[in-house]
Amino acid sequence: MAGQLSIAKALNEALRKSLENDPKTLLMGEDIGKLGGVFRITDGLQKDFGEDRVIDSPLAESGIMGTAIGLALRGYRPVVEIQFDGFVYPAFDQIVSQLAKMHARALGHVKMPVTVRIPYAGGIGAVEHHSESHEAYFAHTAGLRVVTPSNAHDAHWMLRQAIESDDPVIFLEPKRRYWDKGEVGAAADLGLHDARIVRPGTDATLIAYGPMVKVCLEAAAAAEEDGRRLEVVDLRSLSPVDFTTLEESVKRTGRAVVVHEAPVFLGMGAELAARLTERCFYHLEAPVLRVGGYYAPYPPSRVEEAFLPDLDRVLDAVDRALAY
Amino acid sequence: MTVKSTARARKKAAPAVPDTLRATGTDAQPELVQLLTPEGERVEHPDYPLTTTPEELRSLYRDLVLVRRFDGEATALQRQGELGLWASLLGQEAAQVGSGRAMRTGDYAFPTYREHGVAWCRDVDPLNLLGMFRGVNHGGWDPNEKNFHLYTIVIGAQTLHATGYAMGITKDGADDAVIAYFGDGASSQGDVNEAFTFASVYNAPVVFFCQNNQWAISEPTTTQTKIPLYRRASGFGFPGVRVDGNDVLACLAVTRWALDHARSGNGPVLIEAFTYRMGAHTTSDDPTRYRLAEETEAWKAKDPILRLRTLLEKEGLADEEFFAAVDAESEQLGLRVREGVRSMPDPDPTLIFDHVYSEPHALVDEERAEYVEYAASFEAGENH
Numbered sequence: 001m002a003g004q005l006s007i008a009k010a011l012n013e014a015l016r017k018s019l020e021n022d023p024k025t026l027l028m029g030e031d032i033g034k035l036g037g038v039f040r041i042t043d044g045l046q047k048d049f050g051e052d053r054v055i056d057s058p059l060a061e062s063g064i065m066g067t068a069i070g071l072a073l074r075g076y077r078p079v080v081e082i083q084f085d086g087f088v089y090p091a092f093d094q095i096v097s098q099l100a101k102m103h104a105r106a107l108g109h110v111k112m113p114v115t116v117r118i119p120y121a122g123g124i125g126a127v128e129h130h131s132e133s134h135e136a137y138f139a140h141t142a143g144l145r146v147v148t149p150s151n152a153h154d155a156h157w158m159l160r161q162a163i164e165s166d167d168p169v170i171f172l173e174p175k176r177r178y179w180d181k182g183e184v185g186a187a188a189d190l191g192l193h194d195a196r197i198v199r200p201g202t203d204a205t206l207i208a209y210g211p212m213v214k215v216c217l218e219a220a221a222a223a224e225e226d227g228r229r230l231e232v233v234d235l236r237s238l239s240p241v242d243f244t245t246l247e248e249s250v251k252r253t254g255r256a257v258v259v260h261e262a263p264v265f266l267g268m269g270a271e272l273a274a275r276l277t278e279r280c281f282y283h284l285e286a287p288v289l290r291v292g293g294y295y296a297p298y299p300p301s302r303v304e305e306a307f308l309p310d311l312d313r314v315l316d317a318v319d320r321a322l323a324y
Numbered sequence: 325m326t327v328k329s330t331a332r333a334r335k336k337a338a339p340a341v342p343d344t345l346r347a348t349g350t351d352a353q354p355e356l357v358q359l360l361t362p363e364g365e366r367v368e369h370p371d372y373p374l375t376t377t378p379e380e381l382r383s384l385y386r387d388l389v390l391v392r393r394f395d396g397e398a399t400a401l402q403r404q405g406e407l408g409l410w411a412s413l414l415g416q417e418a419a420q421v422g423s424g425r426a427m428r429t430g431d432y433a434f435p436t437y438r439e440h441g442v443a444w445c446r447d448v449d450p451l452n453l454l455g456m457f458r459g460v461n462h463g464g465w466d467p468n469e470k471n472f473h474l475y476t477i478v479i480g481a482q483t484l485h486a487t488g489y490a491m492g493i494t495k496d497g498a499d500d501a502v503i504a505y506f507g508d509g510a511s512s513q514g515d516v517n518e519a520f521t522f523a524s525v526y527n528a529p530v531v532f533f534c535q536n537n538q539w540a541i542s543e544p545t546t547t548q549t550k551i552p553l554y555r556r557a558s559g560f561g562f563p564g565v566r567v568d569g570n571d572v573l574a575c576l577a578v579t580r581w582a583l584d585h586a587r588s589g590n591g592p593v594l595i596e597a598f599t600y601r602m603g604a605h606t607t608s609d610d611p612t613r614y615r616l617a618e619e620t621e622a623w624k625a626k627d628p629i630l631r632l633r634t635l636l637e638k639e640g641l642a643d644e645e646f647f648a649a650v651d652a653e654s655e656q657l658g659l660r661v662r663e664g665v666r667s668m669p670d671p672d673p674t675l676i677f678d679h680v681y682s683e684p685h686a687l688v689d690e691e692r693a694e695y696v697e698y699a700a701s702f703e704a705g706e707n708h
């Protein structure tokens with residue numbers, strides 16, 4: 001595995017390994033066969049594993065999710081691809097009312113090892129319904145695990161861990177990072193739900209996940225030129241959240257800024273800010289601040305840069321935090 | 325998770341689709357498939373021959389009576405405040421017992437919330453069904469024990485689970501089949517139509533069993549469809565059959581045919597069991613606001629139990645002793661259900677945190693610990 005891989009290729013390899021390792025693993029989705037998916041994440045897999053394991057499904061998201069649940073009941077381990085974030089809503093009922101609750105309703109008698117892969121979030125200049133960040137809906141639903149990698153190594157290993165999990169996992173893929181390259185290590189170095197400190201610092205903690213990790217790393221690099229040492233934590237898992245790592249970081253730096261693409265209102269940042277305030281109140285030098293999208297539908301692509309948090313908005317928030 | 329792969333080769337010899345029932349899209353409406361008239365006469369149907377021993381007929385009668393008794397007992401228990409709600413199957417016993425008894429051991433049923441008769445045929449302990457209506461769980465039984473899935477309340481959602489399960493059967497090379505139960509109202513849902521598409525294109529061995537009991541709470545079937553429901557199947561490319569849902573023999577014969585059709589690699593079948601909900605939709609419903617007493621009266625004459633009893637008596641297939649024995653058994657069942665429900669314990673509140681996930685989840689663990697500590701603080705307070 002060693003070597004530089006794009007996130008897309010790292011995901012592709014993870015799917016390949018999962019298909020090889022367990023004959024019960026199946027891929028299902030629209031256009032994932034000959035085409036290899038609209039982002040080519042499943043490229044070549046149908047050729048090598050056959051139409052029975054890499055299944056082009058009818059254009060029916062609820063149908064894809066609902067039949068995946070039935071296949072899981074029969075002992076299979078389906079990995080579902082939703083073509084784009086904005087098209088998961090027709091499957092929402094099957095995900096939140098059925099997939100998330102089946103294990104509990106059966107008092108533990110059945111397991112739901114289903115992985116739902118969703119290319120999410122913006123920044124690629126797409127038409128509407130192709131750029132949304134809906135992680136809070138899923139993280140709000142008990143019974144689901146929600147994770148999102150930000151680099152090739154995590155993309156590979158987190159996907160393999162997600163597929164091996166006996167619980168349903170919503171696996172959010174930051175689509176604008178698909179082509180970013182990175183080293184993929186030979187083994188997972190963290191649990192699926194552990195956060196990672198990707199840049200150590202002392203003055204404030206930037207908390208991000210998925211596509212925003214890169215923005216925060218860039219912000220931290222820029223801040224360093226001004227003599228500010230920012231710590232960047234890649235959350236990786238949105239349910240459950242690794243509060244232990246966050247808490248330790250924030251207690252050290254005394255300041256925290258949460259950054260995500262989704263609207264700030266009732267987003268992941270709200271939850272993180274509330275909990276960090278409870279846990280680190282006496283260590284905080286400033287309120288936990290949030291940077292994110294506005295409370296508006298994801299905008300047309302010509303103005304999406306105004307909607308998305310960028311380096312300057314992150315640095316502005318850091319200035320405000322440091323000014324307390 | 326057990327995988328029921330019998331690894332038996334799937335038979336390719338297809339049972340023929342009866343010509344009259346091929347989904348042709350013509351306007352000609354085939355009559356209901358019927359093998360036992362409301363007057364208790366056995367009749368032949370060219371496409372669905374059924375031979376039954378006297379013992380089988382008596383056994384079906386026993387099923388019908390006991391299922392009705394169980395249902396009546398549950399309705400009474402709701403009235404007594406022992407259950408929060410009950411969805412009665414009164415009037416639909418034949419559709420459920422006929423289809424339920426058509427299943428083989430390896431077949432799998434995906435019910436709605438009203439399939440108490442099917443559960444009975446799958447040998448699920450009736451008390452299991454009452455847990456969710458009493459409010460002690462949301463299902464609770466192990467679906468794989470008797471191949472009877474949990475009740476599903478979101479209308480039509482289970483038809484997709486059934487179809488996916490059936491797709492798995494095909495992958496396993498097993499020769500089992502699946503029945504997905506749903507109502508006439510559910511036929512309007514997207515999920516049911518998506519299930520039809522998936523089942524059809526993947527040739528999944530699933531029988532869609534629609535109990536058209538004429539009503540979806542207060543809405544008549546005409547609010548859901550402009551064509552007879554069984555004819556929906558033709559648009560999806562598989563056969564649809566309408567059967568007299570109050571005729572246990574016809575339901576048995578047609579479902580047996582459909583399951584064999586599906587398990588032999590011929591893909592799905594839609595059965596519309598034409599029946600009637602004699603009671604309220606649930607114990608919270610008031611049918612006098614939307615339907616006429618005359619309608620209910622007219623259906624009474626088609627009662628599924630009465631017509632089988634008439635046959636048994638007329639043909640001398642059962643004596644007084646048999647009927648008395650069934651009645652006695654029915655009394656016992658009633659007693660068992662009553663006592664079982666009353667002594668059903670409330671779960672420990674920590675059940676809230678059990679089984680949210682199958683692997684540990686930090687937030688759930690933390691909140692469980694918080695709750696336990698909180699609850700303990702009250703106990704400590706009492707000791708003062």
Ligand SMILES: Cc1ncc(C[n+]2csc(CCOP(=O)(O)OP(=O)(O)O)c2C)c(N)n1
Pocket residue numbers: 438477478479506507508509510511535537539540541601605
């Ligand atoms: C998606 C959804 N919408 C609404 C309801 C509320 N509801 C419960 S039963 C029912 C009527 C269902 O009618 P039908 O499918 O004909 O089945 P029946 O109860 O008559 O057997 C409705 C509207 C529901 N459970 N699920």
